[in-house]
Amino acid sequence: MAQKPSIPKGTRDFNPEQVAKRNYIFNTIRSTFETFGFQPIETPSFENSETLMGKYGDEGDRLIFKILNSGDYLAKANQEAIDNKDSNKLTASISEKALRYDLTVPFARYVVQHQNEIEFPFKRYQIQPVWRADRPQKGRFREFYQCDADVVGSKSLWQEVEFIQLYDSVFTALKLEGVTIKINNRKxxxxxxxxxGASDKLIDFTVALDKLDKIGEEKVKEEMLSKGISEDGITKLQPLFSLSGTFEAQIESLKAILSTSEVGLKGIEELAFIDSAISELGLTTASLQLDVTLARGLNYYTGAIFEVSAPKTVKIGSIGGGGRYDDLTGIFGMKDMSGVGISFGLDRIYLVLEELNLFPKTVTKNIDVLFINFGEAEALFSLKAIKQLRLNGVNAELYPDAAKMKKQMNHANKRHIPFVVLVGEQEMASNTYTLKIMGSGEQLKVSLEDLVLKVK
Structure with a gap:
């Protein structure tokens, strides 16, 4: 007996209903991106290894899926690496390409490669799958989609303001209320x-601070002490632990804490500008919140940092994030190309909409009308009507086989098709159609014109 086929761990099949729901999210995000002036690009699913390797740190390099060279790849393998069982050196000699790990590095490569064709500032969006050789677990997959939007070639803070509005517009369109857009600034x-006095311990300090909500003030202080941050320094942090109130109130508190730091005051100035603009423009369903513990992507972001939280009624991680970076293309030798970007967490947004029952019922609708097949002549007569229905925007199909009536009706029920049309000798003679409304069981004899109107 043949073994039942399977798929690799960390990948998924999607049934028609799931695909329809995912497309609903994709289409909503895509439409909003384009409303805000972003242009679509696509990059290959795999890149030259040298494009990806070394751009994500040791951990990222380990999680990149490598593609074996075509043909007899072992013929050119590094024999010394084989003898020494040195997988890193061996990989370099047998693999020249790799699946993309994210959309950001390929985008940086795209900007550098096409810089003479691009009109800057360049507003691009990209919705494509990425691959990571990660350990699969709940909510973490080896293949998943990223939905990114970036602006490169401008240092204007109006871009940050627009991204906050973009987030708000997408979640408004998805009817997802209670979303919080958290913002901080690397500066x-x-x-x-x-x-x-811990500039040399910035990462240790922020990693500990980021845990404030999870482990509490005392544990955070203990962790900072263990990382070599002085008692005196932690005492100076005390006002930070009790920072609360409105965005404006927190800004004022931060001004006092950071009065002696030029870079810190610059960060406050940038956040105050963004907050002032958003207060003037307003948000529809989302809210903007200052969170000084937010420290995602610290090795990457240089200005604003975003993280989007789902409504509090749903226990799930962030559903979006991003920030300002000052040197996106520097990894490929093109210096001083500032940009800012955000992404949407498709899979988590899907789970939130599912849990809150926010998918429109029409999303999974596929066929409006099924024509029962009674034989060759009846099928041809039906297909002429089906052609007219399709021209009028109605999804219609003919059951392919002249099977028993009960089997065809069961098929319609299982697919939740709302209308069934029966065409027999009588209908063909009178040029009419018997329309059965599946929900009520009511049957009507109608002309083709009336059939189109009633189904629409």
Whole structure:
């Protein structure tokens, strides 16, 4: 007996209903991107290894899927690496290509490669799958989609303002209320580290601070002490632990804490500008919140940092994030190309909409009308009507086989098709159609014109 086929761990099949729901999210995000002036690009699913390797740190390099060279790849393998069982050197000699790990590095490569064709500032969006050789677990897959939007070639803070509005517009369109857009600034974190005399321990300091909500003030202080941050420095941090109130109130508190840090005050100035603009413009369903513990992508972001939280009624991680970076293309030798970008967490957004029952019922609709097949002549007569229905925007199909009536009706029920049309000798003679409304069981004899109107 043949073994039942399977798929690799960390990948998924999607049934028609799931695909329809995912497409609903994709289409909503795509439409909003284009409304805001972003242009679509696509990059290959695999890149030259040298494009990807070394761009994500040791951990990222380990998680990149490598593609074996075509043909007899072992013929050119590094024999010394084989003898020494040195997998890194061996991989370099047998694999020249790799599946993309994210959309950001390929985008940086795209900008550098096509810089003479691009009109800057360049607003691009990209919705494509990425692959990571990660350990699969709940909510973490080896193949998943990223939905990114970036602006490169501008240092204007109006871009940050627009991205906050873009997030709000997407979640409004998805009817997802209670979303919180958290914002911080790398310069503020650098300023705090400077004030407490821990500039050389910025990463250790922020990693500990980021845990404030999870482990509490005392544990955070203990972790900072263990990382070599002084008692005096931690005492200076005390006002930070009790930072609360409105965005404006927190800004004022931060001004006092960071009064001696030029970089910190610059970060405050940038956040105050963004907050002032959003207060003037307003948001529809989302809210903007200052969170000084937010420290995602610290090795990457240089200005604003975003993280989007789902409504509090849903226990799930962030559903979006992003920030400002000052040197996207520097990894490929093109210096001083500032940009800012955000992404949407498709899989988590899907789970939130599912849990809150926010998918429109029409999303999974496929066929409006099924024509029962009674034989060759009846099928041809039906197909002429089906052609007219399709021209009028109605999804219609003919059951392919002249099977028993019960089997065809069961097929319609299982697919939740709302209308069934029966065409027999009588209908063909009178040029009419018997329309059965599946929900009520009612049957009507109608002309083709009336059939189109009733189904629409």
């Amino acid at each position: 503020i974190l650098s300023g705090i580290a400077e004030v407490i």
